[in-house]
Amino acid sequence: MSSLPPTLPPPLTSTSVSPISDCYFSDTDFEDIEDKDMYKSMLKRDERRFKNADRDHDGIATREQFTAFLHPEEYDYMRDVVVQETIEDIDKNGDGKINLDEYLGDMYTPESGESEPEWVQTEKKHFIEIRDANKDGFLDAGEVANWILPGEVDHADNEAKHLIHETDTDKDGQLSLSELTDKMDFIKSSTITDYGGMRVDEHDEL
Numbered sequence: 343m344s345s346l347p348p349t350l351p352p353p354l355t356s357t358s359v360s361p362i363s364d365c366y367f368s369d370t371d372f373e374d375i376e377d378k379d380m381y382k383s384m385l386k387r388d389e390r391r392f393k394n395a396d397r398d399h400d401g402i403a404t405r406e407q408f409t410a411f412l413h414p415e416e417y418d419y420m421r422d423v424v425v426q427e428t429i430e431d432i433d434k435n436g437d438g439k440i441n442l443d444e445y446l447g448d449m450y451t452p453e454s455g456e457s458e459p460e461w462v463q464t465e466k467k468h469f470i471e472i473r474d475a476n477k478d479g480f481l482d483a484g485e486v487a488n489w490i491l492p493g494e495v496d497h498a499d500n501e502a503k504h505l506i507h508e509t510d511t512d513k514d515g516q517l518s519l520s521e522l523t524d525k526m527d528f529i530k531s532s533t534i535t536d537y538g539g540m541r542v543d544e545h546d547e548l
Contacts, residue, residue: 387427387430390423391411391414391420391423391427392411394414394419394420394422394423395407395408395410395411395414395417395420397419415490415491421487421491422483424490424491425483425486425487425490425491426483428486428490429483429486431448432444432445432447432448434447439480439481439482439483440480440481440486441479441480441481442466442469442470442479445465445469445473445481446462446465446466446469449462449465450462450465469481471507473485473488473489475488505529508525509521509522509525509529511524511525
């Protein structure tokens with residue numbers, strides 16, 4: 343009695359790729375893998391990414407869609423997937439957002455007796471003062487997006503905000519004449535005021 347051949351996914355071509363859900367896995371396929379649960383979760387994650395890349399939802403990825411699957415950070419319509427995956431990677435307690443310890447833990451693991459490096463202190467400051475825009479102690483999806491996918495960075499705007507933050511000593515959101523004069527050396531050393539600094543020097547020489 344002859345048996346029918348097993349059902350196979352359609353063959354791949356140079357311009358199309360089958361979704362992961364077309365592949366068939368059984369528990370025996372994971373026998374040689376140490377962390378089976380992790381591997382299965384990665385397959386589900388890849389399938390989710392594939393479905394987002396497959397914009398026409400036909401179950402087949404074109405060359406461009408497959409590129410979006412491999413490099414989602416380069417495609418605007420894949421931003422949500424990149425943000426979600428980042429949160430999943432860093433969010434250790436599973437609350438769907440990133441706290442300061444999780445943020446730092448993704449970059450730095452302290453050794454016993456080791457003093458905290460200066461760059462870690464800088465990252466703490468960035469988290470509190472810049473990344474956590476609503477000051478609730480966490481990075482939500484929107485704040486993570488601004489962190490990892492900032493788009494076209496306006497360096498002048500960033501430097502201006504930095505100058506105001508450092509100069510506005512009473513934190514009223516405005517710069518008084520006394521605050522400006524007290525911080526004049528700091529202001530003139532900023533990259534955004536190089537031209538202004540030169541003009542002040544020229545005026546002093548006259």
